[in-house]
Amino acid sequence: MQITPRLHAFLWDSMTANNCNTYFIDGPTRILIDPGHTAHFDHVLHGLDQLGVDLADIGLIICTHAHPDHIEAVQLFKDLQALTAIHVQDWSLAKQMEEQIHSLLKLNLDDFAPDFFLSDGELHIEDLVLKVIHSPGHSPGSIALYWPEEEALITGDVLFEEGVGRTDLPGGNGKQLKESIDALSQLNVATLLPGHGPLIQGKNNVKLNFKQLQQVWFQYI
Numbered sequence: 001m002q003i004t005p006r007l008h009a010f011l012w013d014s015m016t017a018n019n020c021n022t023y024f025i026d027g028p029t030r031i032l033i034d035p036g037h038t039a040h041f042d043h044v045l046h047g048l049d050q051l052g053v054d055l056a057d058i059g060l061i062i063c064t065h066a067h068p069d070h071i072e073a074v075q076l077f078k079d080l081q082a083l084t085a086i087h088v089q090d091w092s093l094a095k096q097m098e099e100q101i102h103s104l105l106k107l108n109l110d111d112f113a114p115d116f117f118l119s120d121g122e123l124h125i126e127d128l129v130l131k132v133i134h135s136p137g138h139s140p141g142s143i144a145l146y147w148p149e150e151e152a153l154i155t156g157d158v159l160f161e162e163g164v165g166r167t168d169l170p171g172g173n174g175k176q177l178k179e180s181i182d183a184l185s186q187l188n189v190a191t192l193l194p195g196h197g198p199l200i201q202g203k204n205n206v207k208l209n210f211k212q213l214q215q216v217w218f219q220y221i
């Protein structure tokens with residue numbers, strides 16, 4: 001699904017299997033955001049294929065956080081050119097849980113080793129400027145990505161349409177999540193692209209959604 005000339009969404013809409021939404025930014029460096037589960041990666045492959053993009057064409061993978069339903073398919077790129085980036089705090093948490101991750105999920109963390117860490121501030125990729133916004137609460141190293149030129153905000157699992165991220169997973173924190181959502185609500189956003197569920201399009205709808213989260217959902221976290 002094309003959102004703007006350079007921004008594409010591969011939304012996950014199955015009601016029976018969990019996976020995240022994946023986003024793709026086209027340009028001199030092709031960027032994939034949250035590749036999702038390996039077992040469900042076909043839907044991303046299909047979306048890229050329709051755009052004439054091969055996995056080997058991807059230059060950068062940005063992970064909004066380190067949960068397996070967002071990053072597992074990073075391992076498919078280990079022999080390709082793509083660089084991988086994540087916030088250091090989620091990588092540290094993953095390293096702390098390395099044994100469990102290996103025994104429960106059969107994943108080898110070495111296949112996910114980031115090439116660089118994301119931190120608050122501007123990320124310049126040729127002509128593209130993305131703002132990385134550290135947004136802890138769902139996980140300690142969750143980030144949101146704001147693209148000022150397109151007024152687009154990719155939130156990972158910080159917030160959704162009519163919902164907020166879980167805070168009961170390792171490193172989750174309700175107070176931080178509220179602060180993160182409050183900070184993101186100040187941005188000028190025409191398209192909000194969450195880690196799960198539908199997009200929110202139109203500035204009024206985005207504002208209304210933030211208001212609803214603050215007024216209704218905040219009392220539960």
Ligand SMILES: [Zn+2]
Pocket residue numbers: 065067138157
């Ligand atoms: Zn998550």
